[in-house]
Amino acid sequence: MAQDAITAVINSADVQGKYLDNSALEKLKGYFATGELRVRAASTISANAAAIVKEAVAKSLLYSDITRPGGNMYTTRRYAACIRDLDYYLRYATYAMLAGDPSILDERVLNGLKETYNSLGVPVGATVQAIQAIKEVTASLVGSDAGKEMGVYLDYISSGLS
Numbered sequence: 001m002a003q004d005a006i007t008a009v010i011n012s013a014d015v016q017g018k019y020l021d022n023s024a025l026e027k028l029k030g031y032f033a034t035g036e037l038r039v040r041a042a043s044t045i046s047a048n049a050a051a052i053v054k055e056a057v058a059k060s061l062l063y064s065d066i067t068r069p070g071g072n073m074y075t076t077r078r079y080a081a082c083i084r085d086l087d088y089y090l091r092y093a094t095y096a097m098l099a100g101d102p103s104i105l106d107e108r109v110l111n112g113l114k115e116t117y118n119s120l121g122v123p124v125g126a127t128v129q130a131i132q133a134i135k136e137v138t139a140s141l142v143g144s145d146a147g148k149e150m151g152v153y154l155d156y157i158s159s160g161l162s
Ligand SMILES: CCC1=C(C)/C(=C/C2=NC(=C\c3[nH]c(/C=C4\NC(=O)[C@H](C)[C@H]4CC)c(C)c3CCC(=O)O)/C(CCC(=O)O)=C2C)NC1=O
Pocket: 061, 066, 071, 072, 073, 078, 079, 081, 082, 083, 085, 086, 088, 108, 109, 113, 116, 120, 122, 123, 126, 127, 130
């Protein structure tokens, strides 16, 4: 089950039959203190999602062998599939950033993804480059604090794919 920063600390206290200890409370404090920042970043990202992906693709994949005949992004269908995948990564990273917890990424994005990519010949290295470009473009849009938060979850997807 996908969880968030709150249910994560509650579940781990409950397993021990205890109230939240100091380190759990500190974690929650940090989460609540950055709540406004997370919500604002999510709103900016959702208003600019298509532009973020477009710029990230321009920075990382366009004009490379991947978009030429023989490349995995060649043909309109495969190009569109790639853009759609990057849209998924940005949207789910935004959910995880709001939740302050990566479990939704394991559950809804990474589950079986590497196997799918390998069987279709989708290059993982190039995908990770595009995700890293999304990270840069997003940070330049939402500022470095929120950008760092988003970076945690975009990196989580990158390492889950690698
Ligand atoms: C929300 C969870 C979710 C994810 C993550 C997801 C990914 C996903 N990407 C796919 C394909 C694909 N993914 C890509 C992506 C790329 N090719 C490249 O060269 C680039 C480096 C890269 C983009 C960055 C391409 C081109 C295909 C189509 C491959 C093919 O059919 O030949 C497929 C196979 C089925 C399909 O074509 O739709 C899945 C399941 N689907 C989901 O439901």
